[in-house]
Amino acid sequence: xxxxxxxxxxxxxxxxxxxxxxxxxxxxxxxxxxxxxxxxxxxxxxxxxxxxxxxxxxxxxxxxxxxxxxxxxxxxxxxxxxxxxxxxxxxxxxxxxxxxxxxxxxxxxxxxxxxxxxxxxxxxxxxxxxxxxxxxxxxxxxxxxxxxxxxxxxxxxxxxxxxxxxxxxxxxxxxxxxxxxxxxxxxxxxxxxxxxxxxxxxxxxxxxxxxxxxxxxxxxxxxxxxxxxxxxxxxxxx
Amino acid sequence: xxxxxxxxxxxxxxxxxxxxxxxxxxxxxxxxxxxxxxxxxxxxxxxxxxxxxxxxxxxxxxxxxxxxxxxxxxxxxxxxxxxxxxxxxxxxxxxxxxxxxxxxxxxxxxxxxxxxxxxxxxxxxxxxxxxxxxxxxxxxxxxxxxxxxxxxxxxxxxxxxxxxxxxxxxxxxxxxxxxxxxxxxxxxxxxxxxxxxxxxxxxxxxxxxxxxxxxxxxxxxxxxxxxxx
Numbered sequence: 001x002x003x004x005x006x007x008x009x010x011x012x013x014x015x016x017x018x019x020x021x022x023x024x025x026x027x028x029x030x031x032x033x034x035x036x037x038x039x040x041x042x043x044x045x046x047x048x049x050x051x052x053x054x055x056x057x058x059x060x061x062x063x064x065x066x067x068x069x070x071x072x073x074x075x076x077x078x079x080x081x082x083x084x085x086x087x088x089x090x091x092x093x094x095x096x097x098x099x100x101x102x103x104x105x106x107x108x109x110x111x112x113x114x115x116x117x118x119x120x121x122x123x124x125x126x127x128x129x130x131x132x133x134x135x136x137x138x139x140x141x142x143x144x145x146x147x148x149x150x151x152x153x154x155x156x157x158x159x160x161x162x163x164x165x166x167x168x169x170x171x172x173x174x175x176x177x178x179x180x181x182x183x184x185x186x187x188x189x190x191x192x193x194x195x196x197x198x199x200x201x202x203x204x205x206x207x208x209x210x211x212x213x214x215x216x217x218x219x220x221x222x223x224x225x226x227x228x229x230x231x232x233x234x235x236x237x238x
Numbered sequence: 239x240x241x242x243x244x245x246x247x248x249x250x251x252x253x254x255x256x257x258x259x260x261x262x263x264x265x266x267x268x269x270x271x272x273x274x275x276x277x278x279x280x281x282x283x284x285x286x287x288x289x290x291x292x293x294x295x296x297x298x299x300x301x302x303x304x305x306x307x308x309x310x311x312x313x314x315x316x317x318x319x320x321x322x323x324x325x326x327x328x329x330x331x332x333x334x335x336x337x338x339x340x341x342x343x344x345x346x347x348x349x350x351x352x353x354x355x356x357x358x359x360x361x362x363x364x365x366x367x368x369x370x371x372x373x374x375x376x377x378x379x380x381x382x383x384x385x386x387x388x389x390x391x392x393x394x395x396x397x398x399x400x401x402x403x404x405x406x407x408x409x410x411x412x413x414x415x416x417x418x419x420x421x422x423x424x425x426x427x428x429x430x431x432x433x434x435x436x437x438x439x440x441x442x443x444x445x446x447x448x449x450x451x452x453x454x455x456x457x458x459x460x461x462x463x464x465x466x467x
Binding site for chain 2: 060061064065066067068069070072073076077078079080081163166167168169170171173174181184185188194195198199201202205206209210
């Protein structure tokens with residue numbers, strides 16, 4: 001087997017262009033996904049069945065089906081309807097980039113909503129009671145205590161979700177987008193060096209995940225700094 | 239009723255391929271996961287390095303990329319290995335074998351962490367009791383440790399299987415005739431993408447629900463020896 005890694009150097013700038021598309025896709029979907037996820041999570045924990053069943057179905061559908069199906073549903077599926085093709089949404093739904101963003105946002109919001117719900121429910125009952133005792137309204141309680149607390153609890157799982165999103169973004173290449181994977185595939189179609197180029201793309205993905213992990217460690221430390229060092233000091237026996 | 243234009247049978251055939259792919263990858267992944275966890279917990283440094291490299295790399299790159307690397311790369315790797323043994327014919331691996339390899343490797347990397355946690359959760363006393371009873375290393379592992387690891391690891395492994403089930407759709411990209419591919423063909427013929435991708439989505443959803451039921455049954459079965467307080 002003869003590997004020729006000089007093609008990697010030759011095509012590296014194009015791989016980097018693909019990398020920027022990947023990063024754009026991930027950041028946009030993560031931000032939009034979080035915006036959709038918050039009301040979903042709040043509705044999901046509602047004790048009213050009518051309010052909680054809709055987010056339940058939404059989350060169940062998007063977590064239970066492959067992302068590939070979801071992308072194809074948005075990109076190819078939407079065009080089946082005359083009404084969609086004639087609507088003002090068509091200029092958006094015609095673009096693979098926005099279709100990928102829509103599919104990723106819907107998908108990640110379902111996962112993120114479950115993470116948010118877990119975090120909100122993980123807050124000890126005593127803190128909710130304390131809020132009520134000091135006479136906070138429901139909005140105040142959420143804004144001042146529950147949501148900031150949930151943010152600290154959510155961080156590790158949320159970091160994982162971003163890495164999963166990064167990896168899932170490779171699926172954008174199946175609807176002709178030139179993200180990192182898509183770019184790698186076009187280069188390979190020209191050079192016939194699959195191993196070299198795919199390995200190079202893999203290394204770039206690894207590097208991005210490392211950066212994400214590092215950033216989250218810093219944020220986690222800052223957000224949870226009130227917890228102090230976790231080591232328990234045992235007083236000396238006098 | 240839904241009019242599938244006669245593609246219903248094809249989709250069911252695709253579902254069967256998806257199920258086979260998922261189960262084969264599960265077996266490969268479970269073996270790799272147990273090996274990986276044992277390597278990480280062993281005292282032999284090089285084994286630990288290999289296991290750490292394996293889990294870091296596989297968990298850090300997209301599953302689609304793994305599938306593509308295996309499908310397009312395995313042929314040349316296999317041929318160069320074969321030529322070392324004097325075999326120079328052309329070898330090609332099909333999408334199914336590539337899919338099982340790629341998904342098995344992915345599942346194995348995540349399962350390594352699950353099994354590692356489970357192995358560490360087995361109290362030391364269990365090991366000691368087995369040794370005191372005069373069991374050899376292999377018998378201790380299969381009779382005492384593994385059944386308990388299985389119980390602790392099942393919820394995690396169950397989740398990983400649900401992820402695996404959805405990842406099988408990726409193998410359609412390299413031409414495996416699974417649900418996804420059959421749906422693509424149906425769409426090409428009928429120009430009804432929404433209908434067929436929606437049907438595909440609900441087939442995956444159905445498989446997910448069945449898996450969840452099986453996992454919860456297995457969980458109950460695995461912990462039947464536990465006394466609930």
